[in-house]
Amino acid sequence: MNETSELAVSRIVVGKRIRKADPAKVAELAASIGEVGLLNPITVAIPGNHLVAGLHRLEAARSLGWKDIPATVLVLNDDQRALAEIDENLIRNDLTVLQRSEHLAARKAIYERLHPEAKAHSPEKQSQRGAGKPREIISPGFTTDTHEKTKLSVRTIQHEVQIGSMPEAVREAAAKTASLADSKTDLLLLSQVAKKDEGAAVRVAEMVASGEAKSVKDAVQQEKRTAKAEVARKITEEGVALPSGPFRVLVVDPPWKYDARAEDDSHRARNPYPDMTTEEIKRLPVASLAHADSVLWLWTTNAFLRDAFDIAHAWGFTPKTVLTWDKEILGLGDWLRNVTEHCLLCVRGRPVVMLTNQTTMIRERRREHSRKPEAFYSMVEKLCPGNRVELFARAGREGWSKWGAESEKFDAAG
Numbered sequence: 001m002n003e004t005s006e007l008a009v010s011r012i013v014v015g016k017r018i019r020k021a022d023p024a025k026v027a028e029l030a031a032s033i034g035e036v037g038l039l040n041p042i043t044v045a046i047p048g049n050h051l052v053a054g055l056h057r058l059e060a061a062r063s064l065g066w067k068d069i070p071a072t073v074l075v076l077n078d079d080q081r082a083l084a085e086i087d088e089n090l091i092r093n094d095l096t097v098l099q100r101s102e103h104l105a106a107r108k109a110i111y112e113r114l115h116p117e118a119k120a121h122s123p124e125k126q127s128q129r130g131a132g133k134p135r136e137i138i139s140p141g142f143t144t145d146t147h148e149k150t151k152l153s154v155r156t157i158q159h160e161v162q163i164g165s166m167p168e169a170v171r172e173a174a175a176k177t178a179s180l181a182d183s184k185t186d187l188l189l190l191s192q193v194a195k196k197d198e199g200a201a202v203r204v205a206e207m208v209a210s211g212e213a214k215s216v217k218d219a220v221q222q223e224k225r226t227a228k229a230e231v232a233r234k235i236t237e238e239g240v241a242l243p244s245g246p247f248r249v250l251v252v253d254p255p256w257k258y259d260a261r262a263e264d265d266s267h268r269a270r271n272p273y274p275d276m277t278t279e280e281i282k283r284l285p286v287a288s289l290a291h292a293d294s295v296l297w298l299w300t301t302n303a304f305l306r307d308a309f310d311i312a313h314a315w316g317f318t319p320k321t322v323l324t325w326d327k328e329i330l331g332l333g334d335w336l337r338n339v340t341e342h343c344l345l346c347v348r349g350r351p352v353v354m355l356t357n358q359t360t361m362i363r364e365r366r367r368e369h370s371r372k373p374e375a376f377y378s379m380v381e382k383l384c385p386g387n388r389v390e391l392f393a394r395a396g397r398e399g400w401s402k403w404g405a406e407s408e409k410f411d412a413a414g
Contacts, residue, residue: 003072003073004041004070004071004072004073005070005071005073006068006069006070006071007044007049007068007069007070007071007073008067008068009058009061009062009066009067009068009069010067011049012042012044012049012050012051012058012069012071013048013049013050013051014051014055014058015050015051017051017055017085019055019089019095019099019103021055021056021059022056025056026056026059026060026063027060027063029056029057029060030060030061030063030064033057033060033061033064034064038057038061038069038070040054040057041054041069041070041071041072042054042057042058042069042070042071042072043071043072043074043084043088044071044072044073044074045073045074045075045076045080045081045084046073046074046075046076050081051085052074052076052081052084052085052088053084053085053088054071057069079110079113079114080114082106082110083107083110083111083114086103086106086107086110087107087149087150089103090103090104090107090149090150090152091150096178096181096182097160097163097181097182097183097184097187098163098164098171098174098175098180098181098182098187099181100160100164101160101161101162101163101164101187102164102171103164104146104157104160104161104164105160105161105163105164105165106164107142107146108142108146108161111142111145111146112142143157143158159184159188160184162188162191163184163187163188163190163191165191166190166191166194166201167194167198167201169198169202170190170194170198170201170202170205173201173202173205173206173209174187174190174205176205176206176209177205177208177209180205180208180209180216183216186208186215186216186217187216189216189217189220190204190205190216193216193220193223200223203219203223204216204219204220204223205219207219207222207223242285242289242403243289243389243401243402243403245288245289245290245291245389246289246290246291246292246294247289247290247291247294247386247387247388247389247401248291248293248294248295248351248384248385248386248387248388249294249295249297249380249384249386249387249388249389250286250289250290250294250295250296250297250388250389250390250391251296251297251299251380251388251389251390251391251393252284252286252296252297252298252299252390252391252392253299253370253372253390253391253392253393253394254276254281254284254298254299254300254311254392255275255276255392256275256276256281256300256301256303256304256307257275257276257277257278258275258303278304278307278310278311281311282310282311282314282315284315284391286315286391287315287316289389290315290316290317290348291348291349291351291386292348292349293348293349293350293351293352294347294348294349294351294386295345295346295347295348295351295353295383295384296312296315296317296344296345296346296347296348297323297343297344297345297346297376297380298311298312298317298343298344298346299341299342299343299372300341300342300343300344301338301341301342302333302338302340302341302342303333303334305322305342308342308344309344312344312346316348317346317347317348318346318347318348319344319345319346320345320346320347321344321345321360322342322343322344322345322360323342323343323344323345323360323361323362323376324340324341324342324343324360324361324362325340325341325342325343325362325363325364325372325373325376326339326340326361326362326363326364327339327340327341327364327365327366328363328364328365328366329365329366331366343376351384351386352384352385352386353383353384354382354383354384354385355383358379358383362375362376362379363375364376370394371394371395372394377397381399387401388400388401389401389402389403390402390403390404391403391404392404
């Protein structure tokens with residue numbers, strides 16, 4: 001059934017729609033209809049007389065006091081009706097990026113319910129059911145089908161489905177600010193925040209809405225600074241007691257303070273742990289924790305390699321060699337892009353070190369930010385007998401003492 005007839009306005013069910021009616025557009029359309037009449041009928045699906053397309057036309061007719069309205073009637077189930085509504089809206093040019101993203105995310109869910117056989121197929125594929133038998137046409141995947149119907153690029157579809165899949169509370173907060181709701185760059189960044197922490201994403205969107213932040217990037221930086229300040233406050237108020245020494249083996253991973261591009265998320269200082277200047281690190285009571293005959297493993301980034309030697313001397317240790325960690329993943333950096341981190345092997349007195357054929361290189365794929373390679377700890381345990389402590393630890397290890405405000409950060413991850 002696909003025919004046009006007069007339907008009673010009171011019988012048409014609008015239901016919950018992704019795109020709401022704009023009162024200003026309803027008023028403008030009502031004025032036009034009053035002068036020239038309704039040029040295009042609305043679209044309704046049966047059973048149920050559910051509205052598919054023409055919300056503004058329907059609301060304009062209601063405002064004009066119409067009892068009946070011309071309607072094209074289709075026979076559709078709930079998913080088909082929802083998909084038709086979405087596709088009708090997607091071809092319009094007046095959707096914001098956020099509205100279009102919500103439509104695309106909803107379209108993906110519906111399309112894959114209607115075409116489960118196509119869920120694993122991005123391009124259109126065909127399969128041979130057997131020699132001499134007709135070919136079975138597999139429905140195109142969601143992205144291919146959407147590209148064909150909307151002419152949106154594959155990259156745009158993928159990005160905007162990610163945006164439209166944000167939790168409802170985050171999308172509602174983003175919709176409050178017109179500039180944010182129509183900024184793909186900001187919304188993509190917001191979606192990345194939402195993946196990790198929905199509450200943080202809502203706060204970020206609200207900061208932009210209130211004018212407290214100029215952009216999502218600015219709000220994210222403020223949110224990180226707030227989180228970092230909270231860790232600092234806890235350290236100040238609660239304190240983290242140093243373990244009692246002396247220790248034969250010490251591992252220290254200082255929170256180096258970056259001044260250049262301090263707001264860049266790629267930098268070590270963007271860790272929520274409060275950063276420290278070189279002079280503040282020198283004043284740490286490492287010397288009092290160390291045995292008279294002990295080994296110090298001091299982690300440093302490329303930018304602070306020279307400072308690390310000064311710090312080791314300030315603590316009463318003599319650097320002997322440098323261990324380099326090849327992270328196997330290209331990072332950012334100044335001048336050259338970083339793929340390495342270093343650890344100074346330093347000694348005090350005459351410690352016992354079980355050297356065999358260990359080298360100055362560890363190759364292990366980088367995991368979470370600030371997490372050190374497992375191969376490092378295994379090597380230290382083989383090389384250095386005696387009691388061990390790690391300062392600024394991010395996880396506990398059997399047989400080690402630890403100290404730091406985030407000393408349990410990676411315990412659950414394993």
